[in-house]
Amino acid sequence: MKIRSVKANNRKRVFEVRVGAALLPFPYSKAEPAPGPDELVVRVAIDAELAREAFGFELRSGRSGLVHVEQVLEYNQDPAYMRDLLLYKLTLEAQARVVASPLSKREIVRRLGTSAAQLYRLLDQTNYAKSIDQMVNLLRVLDCEVDLVVRARTA
Amino acid sequence: MVKWDLDSQKSMKGEAPRQVVELIAELVSEGLL
Numbered sequence: 001m002k003i004r005s006v007k008a009n010n011r012k013r014v015f016e017v018r019v020g021a022a023l024l025p026f027p028y029s030k031a032e033p034a035p036g037p038d039e040l041v042v043r044v045a046i047d048a049e050l051a052r053e054a055f056g057f058e059l060r061s062g063r064s065g066l067v068h069v070e071q072v073l074e075y076n077q078d079p080a081y082m083r084d085l086l087l088y089k090l091t092l093e094a095q096a097r098v099v100a101s102p103l104s105k106r107e108i109v110r111r112l113g114t115s116a117a118q119l120y121r122l123l124d125q126t127n128y129a130k131s132i133d134q135m136v137n138l139l140r141v142l143d144c145e146v147d148l149v150v151r152a153r154t155a
Numbered sequence: 156m157v158k159w160d161l162d163s164q165k166s167m168k169g170e171a172p173r174q175v176v177e178l179i180a181e182l183v184s185e186g187l188l
Contacts, residue, residue, distance in 0.1 A: 052156060070158070088160075088167055126166055 008041035090135040097142040
């Protein structure tokens, strides 16, 4: 995901990052290095070498850092980002369960009612073009229950 | 570009060439990641 624009708001002490149509805040305190309480950001720019997926900043002290768009999306709990993260976690779990399962891959394919190619797509953790439903179904075939835990956010 | 999961030692996005995987392992062993 590309960063369209970024501004440093020294009063609110946040970077204001435009990603798609959304304007997302990213607090200075979450950056690395984190600016001190009285330290100002004097320069901020999108990093073209990182395909506009990150921005660099410079502090008055001369220290500088880099923030990736995924840090911004994670901080803001972006729904698309959280969905991908959930898919990734379900995929890692499915990979481990397939290895531990007494079922052969051929049998898993049969029980899923799909093709071997589709099973491999489901087990590819870098593939996000699959649905949560499909992963839950795969885990069900692997004799697993998927539960959802919602917690209050900690600081 | 590759997004790498340091906990699981797996790529989350993109494909990591062998040299990149080795470089990450080296950085981890040096405590830099």
